[in-house]
Amino acid sequence: MIKKILVIHGPNLNLLGEREPGVYGSAGIDTLNSNIIDRAKEQGLECEIFQSNHEGAIIDKLHAARNTFDGVILNAGAYTHYSYAIRDAIAAIKIPVIEVHISNVFARDEFRSNSVIAPVCKGSISGFGFGSYYLAVQALAEL
Structure with a gap:
């Protein structure tokens, strides 16, 4: 049963609210993080959030998550499309990982429609x- 989740925001997500608001909206990462934590609590989940551009x-x-968390929500940003190292890390940890994207990656640049991490994730959610993220929290709570 899923009790504790980790949310990982990848590169450039620290600039939410500033970066391409027409694509990503005008709210910042602090608002997103607060809302994710609230949704997790509503589902009876503990939640930790991490962001890195590296x-x-x-x-x-x-x-590290494999020993501490029951599931992961990952927005790998542009790493989604080419990071076999992140793909291999997901495959190695044996806990469910849900891939998320704020925008509909299939309606954008052609390169964004390819995800090298999707085959090793439990599922993918994009475009909402x-x-x-909130749908991914609910999905993990229901696993």
Whole structure:
């Protein structure tokens, strides 16, 4: 049973509210994080949130998660499309990981429609704004 979850925000998500508000909205990462924590509490889950622009830090956090968390929500940002190292880390940890994206990656640049991490994730949610994270919280709570 899922009790404790980790949310990992990848590169450039620290600039939410500033970066391309037409794509990502005008609310900042602090608002998103607060809302995620509230949704997790509503589902009876403990939640920790981590953000990094560095591939290795994300991999280290995934590795550490295998001993501390029951599930992970990951927005790997652009690493989604080419980081086989993050893909391998997800495959190695043996806890469910849900891939999320704020925007509909299939309606954007062609390269964004390819995810190298999706095959090793429990599922993928994209295109619902911050709601993509909230849906992932609910999905983990129901596993």
